[in-house]
Amino acid sequence: MGCGHIFNQHSGIIMEKGQCACARGMASTDGFRERTGTVRNNTVKALIALAMAAAMVGSAIPVAAYADPNSIQLPDGTIIWVDDDGNVVAEGDARWLTLADGTEALVDTDGTVAWYRGGYLETLPDGTAAWVDEYEGRVVAHGAQRLELADGTVAWVDEGGAIVGSPSVADAVVTLGRESYAYDGSAKDPGVASVTFHGQELVEGVDYRVERPAGRTNAGTYTYVVRGVNNFVGTARASFTITPAQVKPRVKLSKKRFVWDGRTKVPGITVLANGKVLVEGTDYYTNIPGNKKSAGVYLYGVKLKGNYEGWEIMSYEIVPKATTAKKPTAGTRSLTARWRRQLRQVTGYEVQCGTRRSFRGAKTVRVKGAKRTSKRIGKLESGKRYYVRVRTYKVADGQTVRSAWSKPQSVRVL
Numbered sequence: 001m002g003c004g005h006i007f008n009q010h011s012g013i014i015m016e017k018g019q020c021a022c023a024r025g026m027a028s029t030d031g032f033r034e035r036t037g038t039v040r041n042n043t044v045k046a047l048i049a050l051a052m053a054a055a056m057v058g059s060a061i062p063v064a065a066y067a068d069p070n071s072i073q074l075p076d077g078t079i080i081w082v083d084d085d086g087n088v089v090a091e092g093d094a095r096w097l098t099l100a101d102g103t104e105a106l107v108d109t110d111g112t113v114a115w116y117r118g119g120y121l122e123t124l125p126d127g128t129a130a131w132v133d134e135y136e137g138r139v140v141a142h143g144a145q146r147l148e149l150a151d152g153t154v155a156w157v158d159e160g161g162a163i164v165g166s167p168s169v170a171d172a173v174v175t176l177g178r179e180s181y182a183y184d185g186s187a188k189d190p191g192v193a194s195v196t197f198h199g200q201e202l203v204e205g206v207d208y209r210v211e212r213p214a215g216r217t218n219a220g221t222y223t224y225v226v227r228g229v230n231n232f233v234g235t236a237r238a239s240f241t242i243t244p245a246q247v248k249p250r251v252k253l254s255k256k257r258f259v260w261d262g263r264t265k266v267p268g269i270t271v272l273a274n275g276k277v278l279v280e281g282t283d284y285y286t287n288i289p290g291n292k293k294s295a296g297v298y299l300y301g302v303k304l305k306g307n308y309e310g311w312e313i314m315s316y317e318i319v320p321k322a323t324t325a326k327k328p329t330a331g332t333r334s335l336t337a338r339w340r341r342q343l344r345q346v347t348g349y350e351v352q353c354g355t356r357r358s359f360r361g362a363k364t365v366r367v368k369g370a371k372r373t374s375k376r377i378g379k380l381e382s383g384k385r386y387y388v389r390v391r392t393y394k395v396a397d398g399q400t401v402r403s404a405w406s407k408p409q410s411v412r413v414l
């Protein structure tokens with residue numbers, strides 16, 4: 001019987017019997033069929049069997065096969081493409097081409113895709129490793145392991161000695177030098193500490209390359225991309241975070257006291273963190289409940305965001321308008337304080353009376369009612385001069401705000 005030749009698509013040469021790699025397990029001729037699925041005639045099947053049997057004669061090593069179809073030259077010169085299950089998937093001058101989407105495929109002379117190339121390593125439920133076709137999801141090899149071939153390349157080889165695919169870094173464990181930092185304004189670069197593929201540490205520049213994320217300064221999550229090169233394909237990712245700095249901000253209000261005039265009152269604000277002036281909307285936001293028009297106490301809340309975490313609450317007042325004190329009326333061991341009434345945003349008045357112009361140790365009396373304009377103060381010392389001043393006040397939400405004091409007036413009691 002004539003001696004057959006096998007054309008190995010991966011090496012690109014026709015090899016004599018005993019030197020080639022053919023279909024793993026030597027599938028029966030009944031399994032050979034065209035890509036249309038119809039059974040080829042007995043003559044072609046016999047020729048295939050002869051070619052593959054001739055390849056085995058004198059072989060001193062386990063017969064190996066590629067998961068991709070092999071090109072086999074029959075004794076009559078016909079070239080057919082046979083997959084590792086013995087199925088004829090193409091014939092004639094078929095070629096490996098890269099499609100528009102980047103997929104590699106075996107395309108026959110009429111432009112039909114006969115076979116897609118690709119797969120990934122998967123751990124089966126029983127714990128064994130298997131190479132799975134990425135397009136159909138079928139297991140194409142069991143017990144695959146990574147080996148270095150005679151030509152120096154690395155491939156996944158099944159337990160029968162068949163090359164079943166290229167290893168992918170998608171199956172690797174990527175470890176960064178550090179997983180998190182606290183924001184301090186400087187760029188962070190933990191770097192890729194290791195890429196481990198099924199217990200084997202890969203080498204940067206040889207097995208993979210690293211794409212570093214941009215920025216890496218502000219708080220957030222940053223992802224490194226590891227791409228397989230040379231003998232490896234696929235991508236893997238690993239991320240680290242920059243967490244916001246925990247600070248208590250220093251808040252300065254441009255003004256803490258306003259006099260009521262019916263208009264909205266909101267002070268300017270400066271917020272600092274670690275000595276840096278922060279930007280509203282980017283580093284913090286504010287909240288001031290209430291209408292900010294009426295007399296009362298207003299809380300100015302500041303909450304940090306972005307690169308910082310923390311908060312502070314300040315307060316400011318809108319006070320009622322002041323009143324004017326009139327000259328008191330003297331009485332026997334008493335006096336009557338008088339003032340101009342202030343009707344809007346006023347709950348009442350506070351009257352202070354004492355023998356010193358500084359009002360040190362003076363007595364303060366509260367007078368309820370915005371319409372009140374006088375108050376008698378008794379139990380004073382006869383013949384002494386007393387000083388009097390008045391201010392308005394308002395109680396809002398349980399808190400009291402007061403106007404400035406009026407200019408003092410004085411009188412000598414009888």
